[in-house]
Amino acid sequence: MSNGPSFTLASLLESNARNYSDAPALVFEGKTLSHTEYLAQGKRLASAWTKLGLIRQERVAVMSRNRLEICEVYAASEIGGFVTATISFRFAPPEVTYIVNDSLPRILVFEEEFTGLIDGIRASLTSVEHFVCIGNAPDWAVSYDDVIKTGDESFSAIVEDTDICSIIYTSGTTGRPKGVMLTHRGKVACAQSISSLMAAGPMDRILLMMPMFHVGAKDMSLGQSWRAGAIHLHRDFDPELILRTIQDERITITHMAPTMIQMLLDHPRVDDYDLSSLRMIVYSAAAMPTALLRRGLAKLGPVFLQMYGQTEGSGIVLPIEAHLPDGDDRDRRRLQSIGIPFPGILVRIVNEEGKDCAVDEPGEILMRGPIMMKGYWNNSNATLETLRDGWLHSGDMGKFDSDGYIYLVDRKKDMIVSGGENIYSREVEEAIYQHDAVANAAVIGVADEKWGEAVRAVVQLREGASASAADIITHCRTLIAGYKCPKSVIFVDDLPKLPSGKINKIVIRKEHGTA
Known part of the structure; x- marks a missing residue:
C-alpha cells in the first residue's frame, strides 16, 4: 500500500456527491439518481457484497443491458475494492460459461431476461456462490432489490489506485476472449482525458445507448462523471427514442458508431425533432464515410469527434476542427485518419525490427501512457506479447503523415x-x-x-x-x-x-x- 491516500474512482463518486449532491448523475426510463443517491446505492451494494463474504479484489460478474443497476454494480466494485467482470448479453451459452469460469466470480448478477440462459449453464459455473437477479428472481437466485436492502450506506473501504476495478473481456485475434485488467489509476486518467476532449461540464447531459459492458460506453460515462454531468441511459439503439430524448432532455453529447449515425439521419422523422442542444457526437469503431459526414454536418453542424482505441488502451483522437469534407486536399486527406494522440499519450509506429517508421511508412501502432491496461487476466503470455518495453502493442498497422496525423493501414488481423x-x-x-x-x-x-x-x-x-x-x-x-x-x-x-x-x-x- 502507498504512504498516503490516492485518487480513485471511489474518490470521484464521493467528490461528485459532496460538490454536486442534488444534481442528476444517472437518468433511466423516468428514474433519476442524484450524485448523493448514486454514491449511497454503490455503498449499500458494496456493503451487501461484503456481507455475502466478498473480499478485496474478488470478482462480481454482471450480465445486463443498460440500466441503473449495471452502473450500481460498477460503483460497488469501485467503492469496495472489488472487481467487476462484464459479460456481453449478446453472448451464447458457451461464451458466457467461458468468461465466468475464467474470471471466477463468487457473485453473478444477471437481468431477469437472461434467467433461462444462466439456468442452463449454472451447474458448470463452479466459482459462483450467489446468483443475483435484477427483476423477478427464480428460486435458485436472490433478488437484486432484496440484496441491496441488506447493505449499509455508511460503508467504507480502503481502495488503492493500483487496484483492478474491472475486467472487460474482448476477443483476441486467436478468437478466445481475453480479460483486460483495468485499474483505478488508468480509469481516472481516462476519465480526465475524455472529459477534456469532450469539454464536458456539470451542465452537460450525455446520452449513452452503446452497451455498458463495453469499454467505450463505460469510458464515455467516466468522462462525463469527471465533471459531474448527467448520464442518460437507453437499453437499446432506438432511433426515434434517441431523437425524442435529445429534444426533450436537451442532450448535449452522445456516443455512437457511424452506422448508428446513418440510421439516425435516415429516420423518416428526423426533421420533426429539435436537435439544436447537441454539441458533440463522439464516434468510434470505424471511420466516418465522407458522404455521411457531409449529411451530418449539414443537419447538426460541427459536432463530430472520433476516438480511436481498444479495450486495452486508447489515446488517439480526430478532433472536431479536423472534420472538413469541403476543405482543401490536406483537410480531406485527414478525414481518412484516426487523428492525433491524446494529451499525455505517446504514440510510435514501428517496423518488424522495432524501429520507428519514417513518414508514410506503415508499421505497428504502439501507445504509452497512464490509461493503458495492467495486463490480461489469467494470460501472462498474451500480456508479455502486448505490453513490451513499456509500450502497448496495438496489433493495428498504421502510418504517420507529415503533420503527425495517424492513418490505419490495416486493422487487427482478420x-x-x-x-x-x-x-x-x-x-x-x-x-x-x-x-x-x-x-x-x-x-x-x-x-x-x-x-x-x-x-x-x-x-x-x-x-x-x-x-x-x-x-x-x-x-x-x-x-x-x-x-x-x-x-x-x-x-x-x-x-x-x-x-x-x-x-x-x-x-x-x-x-x-x-x-
Missing part, C-alpha cells in the same frame, strides 16, 4: 467491424468447423450499407457431405452471439492456400469479398 462491434474471424471459423459437414472455412468481412461490414463465410464441405447456408448459420447461433454469425455463406470446391498450407485470405477476399 477483424471485422459490424455495427460498431468487433468480430474476429478466427472465432467464427472455430464455430463453423464444429459442423460435421465442414472441411475448411474462412471468414471475411464484406461491405454492408447498413452495418459497415457483414460477416461472410467461405466454406469447403467434406466429400460426400451436404449443408445449406441456413444450416451453417443456424449451427453458429448455438455457439456464438448472433451478431458474430455469418450473414452469407459461399460454398467452394477448394480454398486457396499459401505454401505453408495456411488458407490464403488475400485471395479469398479478392475472389469473394464483393458485397
Whole structure:
C-alpha cells in the first residue's frame, strides 16, 4: 500500500456527491439518481457484497443491458475494492460459461431476461456462490432489490489506485476472449482525458445507448462523471427514442458508431425533432464515410469527434476542427485518419525490427501512457506479447503523415467491424468447423450499407457431405452471439492456400469479398 491516500474512482463518486449532491448523475426510463443517491446505492451494494463474504479484489460478474443497476454494480466494485467482470448479453451459452469460469466470480448478477440462459449453464459455473437477479428472481437466485436492502450506506473501504476495478473481456485475434485488467489509476486518467476532449461540464447531459459492458460506453460515462454531468441511459439503439430524448432532455453529447449515425439521419422523422442542444457526437469503431459526414454536418453542424482505441488502451483522437469534407486536399486527406494522440499519450509506429517508421511508412501502432491496461487476466503470455518495453502493442498497422496525423493501414488481423462491434474471424471459423459437414472455412468481412461490414463465410464441405447456408448459420447461433454469425455463406470446391498450407485470405477476399 502507498504512504498516503490516492485518487480513485471511489474518490470521484464521493467528490461528485459532496460538490454536486442534488444534481442528476444517472437518468433511466423516468428514474433519476442524484450524485448523493448514486454514491449511497454503490455503498449499500458494496456493503451487501461484503456481507455475502466478498473480499478485496474478488470478482462480481454482471450480465445486463443498460440500466441503473449495471452502473450500481460498477460503483460497488469501485467503492469496495472489488472487481467487476462484464459479460456481453449478446453472448451464447458457451461464451458466457467461458468468461465466468475464467474470471471466477463468487457473485453473478444477471437481468431477469437472461434467467433461462444462466439456468442452463449454472451447474458448470463452479466459482459462483450467489446468483443475483435484477427483476423477478427464480428460486435458485436472490433478488437484486432484496440484496441491496441488506447493505449499509455508511460503508467504507480502503481502495488503492493500483487496484483492478474491472475486467472487460474482448476477443483476441486467436478468437478466445481475453480479460483486460483495468485499474483505478488508468480509469481516472481516462476519465480526465475524455472529459477534456469532450469539454464536458456539470451542465452537460450525455446520452449513452452503446452497451455498458463495453469499454467505450463505460469510458464515455467516466468522462462525463469527471465533471459531474448527467448520464442518460437507453437499453437499446432506438432511433426515434434517441431523437425524442435529445429534444426533450436537451442532450448535449452522445456516443455512437457511424452506422448508428446513418440510421439516425435516415429516420423518416428526423426533421420533426429539435436537435439544436447537441454539441458533440463522439464516434468510434470505424471511420466516418465522407458522404455521411457531409449529411451530418449539414443537419447538426460541427459536432463530430472520433476516438480511436481498444479495450486495452486508447489515446488517439480526430478532433472536431479536423472534420472538413469541403476543405482543401490536406483537410480531406485527414478525414481518412484516426487523428492525433491524446494529451499525455505517446504514440510510435514501428517496423518488424522495432524501429520507428519514417513518414508514410506503415508499421505497428504502439501507445504509452497512464490509461493503458495492467495486463490480461489469467494470460501472462498474451500480456508479455502486448505490453513490451513499456509500450502497448496495438496489433493495428498504421502510418504517420507529415503533420503527425495517424492513418490505419490495416486493422487487427482478420477483424471485422459490424455495427460498431468487433468480430474476429478466427472465432467464427472455430464455430463453423464444429459442423460435421465442414472441411475448411474462412471468414471475411464484406461491405454492408447498413452495418459497415457483414460477416461472410467461405466454406469447403467434406466429400460426400451436404449443408445449406441456413444450416451453417443456424449451427453458429448455438455457439456464438448472433451478431458474430455469418450473414452469407459461399460454398467452394477448394480454398486457396499459401505454401505453408495456411488458407490464403488475400485471395479469398479478392475472389469473394464483393458485397
